[in-house]
Structure formats: C-alpha cells, structure tokens
Amino acid sequence: MYFPISHSHISPIYLVIIGFLIGVLGGFFGVGGSFIAGPALRAVGMDWNFAVGTDLAHIVGKSVVAAKRHRALGNVDLRLGLIMAIATIAGAEGGAQLIEMLKRRGNVNYVVSMVSIIIYVSISAFMIWESWKTLRTAKRRNAGGKSSAPHSKADESAFMHVTKAIHSWRVPPMIELPESGVTISLWLIFLVAFIGGLFSGFLGGGAGYIRMPSMVYVLGIPTHLAVGTDLFEIIISASYGTFTHAVKGNVDILIALVMNTGAAVGAQLGAISTQYFAGPKIRLAFVPLPLIGAAIVIYTLLTGHKL
Amino acid sequence: MANTRKTQVQRTLRAFAIELVIYAGLVIGYFFAVLHLLGGWLVQLETQHIRVYALVAIVLIIGQAVVLEAVTTGLMRLLRGGRSE
Numbered sequence: 001m002y003f004p005i006s007h008s009h010i011s012p013i014y015l016v017i018i019g020f021l022i023g024v025l026g027g028f029f030g031v032g033g034s035f036i037a038g039p040a041l042r043a044v045g046m047d048w049n050f051a052v053g054t055d056l057a058h059i060v061g062k063s064v065v066a067a068k069r070h071r072a073l074g075n076v077d078l079r080l081g082l083i084m085a086i087a088t089i090a091g092a093e094g095g096a097q098l099i100e101m102l103k104r105r106g107n108v109n110y111v112v113s114m115v116s117i118i119i120y121v122s123i124s125a126f127m128i129w130e131s132w133k134t135l136r137t138a139k140r141r142n143a144g145g146k147s148s149a150p151h152s153k154a155d156e157s158a159f160m161h162v163t164k165a166i167h168s169w170r171v172p173p174m175i176e177l178p179e180s181g182v183t184i185s186l187w188l189i190f191l192v193a194f195i196g197g198l199f200s201g202f203l204g205g206g207a208g209y210i211r212m213p214s215m216v217y218v219l220g221i222p223t224h225l226a227v228g229t230d231l232f233e234i235i236i237s238a239s240y241g242t243f244t245h246a247v248k249g250n251v252d253i254l255i256a257l258v259m260n261t262g263a264a265v266g267a268q269l270g271a272i273s274t275q276y277f278a279g280p281k282i283r284l285a286f287v288p289l290p291l292i293g294a295a296i297v298i299y300t301l302l303t304g305h306k307l
Numbered sequence: 308m309a310n311t312r313k314t315q316v317q318r319t320l321r322a323f324a325i326e327l328v329i330y331a332g333l334v335i336g337y338f339f340a341v342l343h344l345l346g347g348w349l350v351q352l353e354t355q356h357i358r359v360y361a362l363v364a365i366v367l368i369i370g371q372a373v374v375l376e377a378v379t380t381g382l383m384r385l386l387r388g389g390r391s392e
Contacts, residue, residue: 064372246361253364261334264375
C-alpha cells in the first residue's frame with residue numbers, strides 16, 4: 001500500500017501486526033513501545049524522522065484504547081496523570097534542549113548512547129532484584145500460613161521501606177491521591193514526571209520504562225495503577241509530541257491510523273491480562289523491555305546503523 | 308476445578324478468534340472506505356496548512372481510538388455473553 005504523506009510503500013498487514021504487538025506490550029506494561037515501533041518502521045525503509053513522528057501519533061491512539069480499558073478496570077488515577085503530564089512536557093522540552101547543547105559540542109551520539117545503556121541496564125537489574133525478592137518473601141509468608149490474595153491490586157514491594165522514607169519528605173503542598181491510596185508532596189510528583197520527560201526528550205520515545213518503575217518505587221503507586229495512569233499521562237504528553245513533530249512534517253497520520261487498528265485489539269488484550277497477574281510478577285516480566293532498548297543502542301554503537 | 312478452568316480458557320480463546328475475524332472484516336472495510344477518502348485531503352492539508360494538519364492528525368487518531376475501543380468492547384460483550392474481560 002502506498003502512503004503518500006511519507007512516500008512509503010508498506011504492507012498494511014505488517015503495520016497492523018506491529019501495532020498489535022505494541023498494543024499488547026503497552027496495555028500490559030504501560031509503555032509506549034517506541035523501541036519496537038521505531039526499528040519496525042525503519043526496517044521497511046521509512047525515514048528516521050517520519051518513523052519517530054508517526055510512532056508518537058500511533059502511541060496516542062494505542063494509549064487512548066489501553067487507558068480507557070484500564071479506567072474501566074479502576075486502574076487510572078486521573079489527578080496524578082494530569083499533574084504528571086504538565087511536568088513531563090516541561091521535562092521533554094528540557095531533554096530536547098540538552099540534545100541541542102550536546103549537538104553543538106559534537107558528542108551527542110556517544111553521550112546519549114552511554115547514558116541510555118547505563119539507565120536501561122540499571123533499571124532491569126534493580127527490578128529483577130526487587131520483584132524476585134518480593135515474590136520470594138510472599139512465597140515464604142504464604143508457606144507460613146499468612147496467605148494474601150495473589151492477584152490483589154494492593155501492591156507489595158521489597159523496596160517499600162525506601163518508598164516510605166521518600167514519602168516522609170513532606171514539603172507542601174501535599175497532594176492527596178485517594179485512588180492510589182497515597183498522600184505525597186506535589187514536588188515529588190513533579191520531580192518524577194520531569195525526569196521521565198527529560199529522558200523522553202533526551203533518548204526519544206515515551207520513556208515509560210523509566211516512568212512506570214519510578215511511579216511504583218518512588219511515588220508508591222500500586223503497579224496496576226502505575227500502568228494505567230502512565231498510559232493516561234502518555235496520551236497528553238504524546239499528543240503534544242505528535243503536534244510538534246507534525247508541524248515539522250514528520251508525521252504520516254495514515255500509517256499511524258492503520259497501525260492503530262491492530263493496537264486497539266492488542267491494547268485491550270494487554271490491559272485485561274494485567275488482571276491475572278500480581279504487581280511483582282508484572283514488574284518481573286517488565287525486565288526484558290529496557291534490556292531490548294539497551295541491545296538496540298549497543299547494536300547502533302557497534303555497527304553505526306540506526307535501527 | 309481444572310476442567311472448568313480449561314473450558315473457560317477454551318471459550319475465551321474461541322470468542323477471541325471469532326472476534327478477530329469480525330474485526331478483520333471491519334478493518335478491511337475501513338481501509339478502503341475511510342483511508343482512500345481521507346488520503347487526498349490529508350496530503351493536501353499536510354502540504355498547504357501544516358498546523359491544521361497537525362491538529363487534524365491528533366483529532367483523527369484519538370477519534371479512531373475511541374471508536375475502535377467501543378467496537379472491540381462491544382464485540383467482546385456480544386461474544387462473551389455480557390462481560391468484556
């Protein structure tokens with residue numbers, strides 16, 4: 001099929017399948033999935049700028065479907081999502097400025113690659129340690145007769161003592177989030193969202209691989225709610241990104257619309273699947289995602305080909 | 308207990324397969340009807356009024372997502388006897 005805006009010839013079936021896969025991942029983990037969509041669009045000959053912009057537009061559509069489903073399941077904290085969206089956009093602008101500064105110094109590729117590898121590997125290593133430890137503790141407790149509901153949304157984490165220590169930082173204004181069951185300093189929410197946005201602007205994509213774990217470990221949001229709220233927040237920040245990219249002529253909306261038909265089914269499937277897994281298991285399953293991101297960056301560094 | 312669970316999984320998978328076939332039919336119809344009609348207008352908009360194109364792009368992707376979510380939820384309810392998960 002010919003897509004006249006980006007002058008690309010791409011099979012719509014290929015786009016629907018890619019959309020479906022990203023939809024499942026997004027619905028289940030609350031990530032944008034740009035580490036798959038970008039290389040998948042590049043693989044069929046799409047220009048890099050169009051791949052980035054079109055992917056963002058597709059992320060908006062997929063996130064709407066997944067967030068609506070998560071909302072129906074009671075997994076979206078609207079207040080938290082709206083607050084985070086503002087700081088994410090500010091962070092994304094900051095990240096983009098950082099890139100421009102590094103471009104002027106001439107070492108942008110090396111710095112961005114090294115930072116992203118360190119971040120991706122650290123997140124994976126930390127999450128594998130934490131979720132493994134939490135699951136082991138729960139198993140031991142259940143064996144001792146103190147059983148707790150295995151699929152309960154009331155989350156547990158081996159990192160909870162640190163999260164509680166962070167929560168003792170009570171700088172006003174304090175924000176009450178009844179849906180998430182926490183009361184927390186507004187500045188802490190801003191900080192987490194700003195850092196997520198910074199990485200989004202700096203490394204590209206939605207940076208859900210940083211924001212979702214941060215919401216769980218720093219803000220103390222239960223995993224199911226972190227996934228749903230992150231998706232809601234992505235709708236706003238990715239819409240902003242889509243607009244800025246579209247104005248620069250980097251969005252082929254026809255391709256995004258075709259991808260979204262597959263994503264609509266995948267995102268529902270992913271969102272519904274979260275109901276069957278406890279928080280630590282979702283976090284453990286999340287571990288390969290940042291590692292895939294790191295592998296793509298290492299491949300690019302070694303071969304010089306941008307996936 | 309295990310048998311009931313197995314039957315439930317089989318029913319869910321069968322419903323999902325039927326849902327995919329119906330959905331694929333709808334999507335193919337959508338490709339031909341909507342994308343062909345919109346294609347020319349969007350290309351023109353992209354070359355002549357880029358800011359309007361950017362706004363239309365967001366409205367289209369969100370609008371389509373809302374409609375598709377309603378369609379898939381409706382299909383799920385229809386095929387799984389009133390429950391969507």
